[in-house]
Amino acid sequence: MSNHGDPPVNTVSTEALRQAVKQLPSNKKIIHDDFVYADSDDTIQEINEFFNYTEVAGYSEYRDIFQERISEGWDTLSLREKKSYIQYLLNDLEQSSAIARLDAGKQILYIAQGNFGDLESFDYAGNDVEQHMQKIKENNSLLQQSGALPVVYSALRKACEEHNSRHLGNMHDVNNEIEIFLTILFMLIETLRHDDNLATDLDNLDPPLIVFLFGVISQLREKNLKMFPVKKLLLVVWKTMLVSFGGREEIERTHNVIRQYFSLPEVKIQDTITRSTPLDLHAFSQEIVTKYPTYTLPPFPGHVQRPELIKPSPALQTLLTASHGSSPNPPSLIATAKAQGNVGKPGTCPQQTKRVNGFSQNGHREPLVLPFSSWDMDVPRSIQEAGEMYTEHMYVSLATLQILRERERGIKMWPMQDDENGYEFIVRASQHLMSSQASEIEEPFSSPEMIDAFRRLSMVESLYKAIVPNLQNIIIVLLKLLLATVTPYNGANPNVNGHSNGNETSQEKMNNTSEVNHTMKAHDIEEANNKRNREITSKAVSGILLLLLQWTKLSHVLKFENVSQLLVDSGCLLLILKILGLQDMAATLQEQSEGQEYSFMNYWSRERRKAHHTSEVSTAPLPEIHNQKLRQTNWRNMFWSINFLRILQKLTKRKTHRIMLLVQYKSSAILKRLLKVSHPMLELYTLKVLKSQIPYLGRKWRSSNMRIITAIYLTCRPALREEWMTGLESESDIEESAMQESNLRALIKAYHTRRYLPTIPSIHQRQDIPPSALSNQIHDAAALSSTVTVGILAEEQPSEDIELDAEFMNNYEQWLEDEVYSVPTSPELPPTDALGSLTSPPMVSPALSDSPIHQFYRSEQNKAKTTQQVSDLYHNQLQIEFNLHHWKPPGDSWDAPQRFLHSYAINPDEIDIDEDIDLTKGDPLANIDWSTLSEEDLRERLFKVERQTIQRRLRTDDESEFKLLNTLDHLTIENEEWD
Template identity: 25%
Template sequence: MEPDVTDGIPPLQSDSSPPPDQITDAQLQSELDARTQSIAQGPEFTDTPRICYEYSVTGGSFVDELEEWYSYKDGVESGLRTWDGDDVAQSLGPDGYLECVVKTGPGPLSLPQLSCLLYIAQGLFADSIGIRDHIQRLHSGSDMLINGSVVTRVIDTLSSRLDDLLGDLVAMVASKATYYDPVVATCLTILYHITLSSLERHKPVPGVSELPAKLIATIARMRYGGQDVVSLKQLHLLLWKVLVLELGDQKALEDTSRAQRQKYDIPEEDPALPIVTASPIDYEAFRQDVTARYPSFVPPKSIIPPEIDTQQSLSSFVHVPRPLNEQQSNTQLPAPQVHLATPAPSPPLTPATTTAKGQKVKRSVYQKNQSFPFLFPSDDGDTVPESIKEAVELFSSRVRTDVATKQLWEVRKEFMRQERGWLTVDEMIGELSLDCSQATPLEKIESIYSSSLEHLNSFVAVSLKFLLANIVFFADGEGEFDGDQLEYIRNSEISLKAVSSVIVLLTKWFRVNHVMQFEHFATLLFDTRFFLLVYRFFYAHDTLEASLRRTEVRSKGFFYKSMMLSQNPDARDFDQVFPILTPVSPNTAHNVKQVTVFNQRYIQTAINLVKTLRMIVSKKTQRIIVVAELPSDTLKKALAIRQPDLNKAVWNLFKEQIPFNGRKWKYANMDIISHIYLNCKLDLRDDWLVGTSVTSEVDDAYPQEVALRALVQFFNTLRYPKQMEKLGFVRKNADFFAAEDD
């Protein structure tokens, strides 16, 4: 009997169980999914604290925004109103007094009447039994003023008083007032209370539809004086809140954008399935490259509308496809000496050169000219590889356009019609059908733009000058501030937040309504050196320390002071409603992963400024070059804290600049490049880092800027001729013979 050779040997494992040094497909897939999820959540910041702040264009809570209206030093006590001394108001009560005011008839309200109305708007705090009750009284007081039909009277009083104060330019320049005008200050405070209360409860306010345009015109009129009698901070705060009240919050902005896409037949993308897309301009460049290499292949047509003699129009510089075969680095290459379709032996590994010994071989020896067809023998007679066909099919299926591009094409088409003399401007104006009703947010922002077009230049100049004046320089690590310093820094922070919020809100709504309105406003911002203010803002201080600095003292605020004047001192619930918060020290912030107590005003201002800068320079080479020349270390200071909205906006700004920076900069900032890959959206044809030649982009940068401004001027002259005539743009007769007869 033969021995059993398997005796003492463990049985063989089944094929279903893998060897110990291998993993199954399921385990590998699990590890890949875990890694993908970690990358999607963003990189881990080992030494950067995370600021737990959710950005919103509408600002903070109702209580915080109301506290910011009043100054600590001289604004709270002087801003509070009571009925002491007004026997009529005390005897009639709030309802009876409102009826009495309405019966006085039209005309401006007096200061005593405005003071009583302000006390109603401030919630009749003398009878409140606590802060919670005071908040409810604030809302009730706003409803009483709205239902009492006095909002229009207050706005008319404000307009009449502003005309008196700002109507005389010589008086404005010579004015040296020490206090703000009480009538204007009281009217602004009443309207702010009503607006803020209505925003909190999502209620409309009748009669304020014309207020945004009036406030913009008022700020523009203060370009040469009047800032000592009217508070620019309060004007911007009220303008910000009225814009949100009339146009809507972030959700309304997204809903309006969605409605615009439906209007232009742009399908919605599934946010759960993000795909890498390409613009029509990128596909056109790719299509030209494929056609140049494979002349017999006909790729799918581009969605760009065909135009006649596009290269002869100034507007052709706005969007220029950049195929590889037309780049300067390719056109300088010599033509191939041997046709690629000619049978020949394999070339040597090292190209033959005729350079002398010791000389460097030219790079062009190793490069092929992309302008010549790529032909080669094929067994089936098809000269286009399957990989190229698949690439074209993939590229064409991922082409996506947006509302701004279609609107730009429409304006460019009209510009070319007028440029060629097919239609005059007067004839095109007759074809327009402008709806002046104000039912939707788009119609409201259209009304604001048309009413404010002649004032936008001065408005931007005044706002940015005010922004510059409130950028506070102070030494890092100063520690505690005294009362005057604290008040100065707090007012500066509130002013910066108000101005930046107004600018970013107008920029976003103009872009949603029409791209040319956005481009006009963006051009004004860029020409007024808005980008220098953004860099100056981050240069003025340490970002981490400024984001953790608390300048809010509840014991000096509106609610605390009003409770001190209440007739029920035993019912004060200040500490219960506003608990004392202890901020994190900047010295220990690096060891804290999440920071929940921080300076919300500073964070919102920083996000507003960076978002606006990105919008006005995006895809505009001339502006990107100007911004890229500024010190990048200043902008990198914004990355000292971890906040997704702020960080992503900064990374996108750097992504625009990287093609124009050298290798040394890229080598020294590989961390920024990595963050861009991980966090920013990439396009299918995204050559921001591959090192392609940007010579043609730089050469056409100035013509592109000129062409864009020409389209903006044409758009404004076509749609708003009366406003443009006030700015000096008078249309001339396009008929040569009629002009000769004159």
Template identity: 25%
Template structure:
């Protein structure tokens, strides 16, 4: 097929360049015209569909007897994942994922009466100065009462009793004592980790952590007594203590501290104290409203195409170069509060050719005269009456055996082109209409204004105009935030969230590097180190190898116990990964809402911790892994691509062990299930399909790993946030990991907006740095970008990049960004930066 396409290309080139020689050059293909060859191509493709699997489109037969593809093919049956991204999965699942089998054995010792005298805390004996170095009956009593481990009639009744007990705990002033005791104990461990490393101390810390985790989950779900719990958590500052604890654990690893549980607690505290995704959207709209930005109104109007201030400035410069005699470059018709006023025009330092600032590289306007290609074109000749005709082309050396020369009709757009227009209309009407359209649609967001303000302060310090470290530290007074849309109560919640984010960032700044390193190790360690198909065969009694050979009962029990512990470790890794991915994406988004440079700094820490390579390696292990697939003799009817798309961590069921379920254990249901599924055995081509309105085969997929889908969505959103617009260095770094093939598998095989949107954004940033062959073979991806993502008035991302200039300046861009981040952190948080070894010279 490829040879036939090459033959067609050669024939077209010869017919176009040398029509007089066409009869001599086409004697070998006289019997087949160009239309016949295209028809043959279509028939061959149709025969491949009929003779092969319904799940494939094209492909040959490999040496192993399976149909393989030269590239990744399309699925004729398009699977739609019925997944809705949420920050949490409900109270029952959150409580179940917290406990492991080792915790369930302690519940047998906690069969206590649930009548506790909360009115008399002194009689109960629980106080913040308890000694946790030895076993504490007060902690055990409170632990068992909050979890309601005694017999319940049903799971619904059990959840209701847990909710009631948590409400009593908050009502009778025991909440403050629990938080103070836990916070002080963790601070003692941070100060002297070797002293507080006993087994009793670790057990008491785990029980207190469980109580706090259950309280936060119950209050966040029931939406009751949230103010009381929020004030108590703010006074204890547990959200700040946990990163310090993880840093101490990284330096002195011990089994006393269960870091996995603290990651789960940290994620719930972020959602509770900062806010979830819906609350984050309300905070962003409030900030836009208070800074007179119409972006909030424009988001609701999806049909409105917008233009960024940087693109607007570049286009104005291009128009001024092409029509230098007109005054259309002046900003005279811009609506108030919108784009760029005349006084703000000087903020683009590229306006001044004598300006040499490091921050010029952050938002460099890509004008035509600055494009590298323009320097390679001849200078355009000016004529006062008529345009000069293009110069004659050089005769081709193809006739004498040389290489064929393609004709180029480029015009140097960077040079003025003066036409004798009438004095009444020096600029064409179409250009004037385009200018007015841009004037009315240019928008800037709150992050853009924050970044530009910091650039101005940095340039003052850079040029010695004034001491930039004496600038005001806060550009927004939280008490001044008001809204005509939100209620006063909602506005107060937004203020509290922003203040909490600021406090968390300022106090945890020195711990970010270690915190991110530990989270990267969680992602990199999430690999199936055991074959799931072997576990599935041995765990199920009807397929067990030991049962077939009638092994003794003791050996069988020991083997099954070891296998269940292995499965439980995989389940614990998946749950911890879900919490870590949620922490990363929520921190990036909340830091961005507080200040754009906070998000940039945290993203820089992620980049320095090799997030891109760890992420792509994780995606590869999760999809292209033999440990997640069945044996070859069981997949003989499937092609390698179908196996890759059907048997992975996304399509395989979530690991569930009912005998280790918290609620089932408390209800006394400890019997093992009859059959446990670990692998997906139904490919897309065998699922029940139906035709949609467009006549396409659609498969509605409801059985898949929802938790892993949430992890994928979070990590892709993190990767998209790290790839900053107009910053080429990180795009090149990410492109070196070869991510496009893996992302294309997910994009084309699983239809879901929450999962595909960040992938398409990443593809949009990577596509300009791919070759022409890649673009030609991935037009389906490029088409999806135009169809799915929001368009802008200047969508030239596909072919408008100056790649040579980007490669030359990418490293300098990263240096400029890090210099600006260091300036911001040194001015805003000098005490925290001193812990990192950076101080200001006196």
């Protein structure tokens, strides 16, 4: 830079310099303290977001239609007249003519939108957007009182049905209809979200709205998504979930109610300093017991049985761990990473082999005797204190309880009861109580909070029941939609950045000129619209997923595990990381969307004013109050960022296997970048996810990222026993994590088979997604690719699997031979239900299984064989029974086991073989004309039946039944002194 001709530097005024600096992109970190995380944005914003910029102007058509019909202002009509007209329109909605329905729908929509075109009813002195909002609320309230919800809902159902059945032809009309009805529903639900009447109405719909909407989502998989109003659908689903189930407050309340129901103490999040879980306690006790065998744990709330007391039978154990071959301790379910696996295995505790100076290498086996330490019961006081601390801060999560129960159920083979989530029963019982107006009976279930909680949970249950066969599809659709929001970013990324940095100034510039000149080119509007839509879709999907996870967890943890497993298997982790990683989050969270004057409320406000002040030049500036410009934070982006982080954390919490996936995807870099944004909640969740990965990131990373570690210490609530700093990755972790995962899947499968089997067509017939074998995921580095392909995460390594298969195949047959087709001697036989669920290897998510194991399992040959064997068994018995003259007692009856213990011994001569009882000849009862049989005939038949029944009972091969049939004849009194 030559300074020859330039004026000397000191003539540049400081003012000019300051201005110049301001123009530069600001490096200052913006503190997003104007963002408060909530269930949803404020209503006006939500309504604005629902409508595309490009379609806002189109609603003038609806206004015109409406104003043709009602030439007097809507607001001048009396309440009765309004209701009357609404009912007239609702009547039209039940017409079979699509034109009539469309017409009525448009008018109802106009009403729901607050009849924005009625110029006279607005007072332009004040804020007319607020007034508009007021009218929207009133109108929607009126609509709801007139019973619009059920009628619009059935019209929507019909439209969707038509959409399904029409593959070609004019989809435009049908899509238009669907869009209109969805919009009406959205307006109703969003404005009346906090109204109890609406909630009741929603509950009474049949099928429940949320079930239907999820059904539509799952059908979207096969359809062409182009013209379908997907964004609107997602927004409606999200809002419906918020109403039907509830938001954060309701989750907390319901959580406490359920804990109360299961006699667990309430949870107060703010008060807890630290927590320990029963598994921690168990691990601790195991460790200590090796050193101090006399140590007993202090008593702790007894409703949680110690996991180790419920041991599976050897057969079951082998089954569960067949493919791993490692000896299971009480199978780690949600085990903390290392403590469980390393206990009792000498030499595998790296941290313990490094000893403090002066003590032996194997000193962990011997008690450490320190001078002046007090001992109680041969155990140092410090150990006892530790035990006490564990029990004091014990937090038994509902999840733990549920999993333990499920495990117990499987092991002890409790009879199939469909009970414990008997929320349905309780809801009905409580409704009955309320309706019969029982006077103050002290029922434990009649408190309103309980009833409310159970109502919500029964809603969750009914939703889950209905969607569980389609869950795979639904998740794929949702993730695909998310993917669609990401991919444009790849190319447009630099543009986005460039825009956002200069965004604030350009926005201001635009606003200054906007009053006068609204020429935003159509192309720009569309672009801004598309960008905004992507953000809105992300927001909706993140809301849906988070709510789904949260509520299924409340209902039963295994539902939650199922959903999260499907998500993980479909590649959700990677997708979320991509979303968070491929854009400059700091910028994204700050940027404002352009074109806000084209949002619904603003546009119509402006149009109204234009029409109102046709000649005057308005001196007051157009109120752009609901412009996002005034906010620093982009609410939408912040919302979904936090949601995705929360989802990530929920999916990977305490699941070593998944955490290792995260490590593999190099998520730490992405998360580090996220930390640059300064918002407490965002930071908290980022740090939580990072914290779980730290043991696997290596020393180097730790030493170079001490800042993050400090931040974690400061922000995250510690567990009582924190291993994340001390532990390091070890080989046993990987095995253990795989085992953990497979146990979990077995449990999930058992649970779902028990409860939902009749509704699932066939768990094993899904061939949608190529499998993601567990162990391969960890070892296969090729899983990392820069393109996101949902569902294909790892290449199958067939060789490894085949080996497993062969081994398992042998086991399977052998096991079947031993345990099913011979006499069962032990009561610990694993239950064989219809699908023999426990006989299949619990390695892979059943829905995704396509591996050789399952192919074998599904093969016709196998099925036929099994069926054949069963039927042979049956026929054998029949043969024995009815072909008695062929049967000879084995050997001399004196030596042979006493099979006939009573004088009911069969005299073969007495049997009339000629009678038509031989089943091979067909139904013995077929040709009998009952009316003509004489009394003697009947009596004889009766006797025959009676005799043969007794004989059949006595002739049983089952030795266990001898106990029932034996008389006391064979018992002798041994003690001769007994008189």
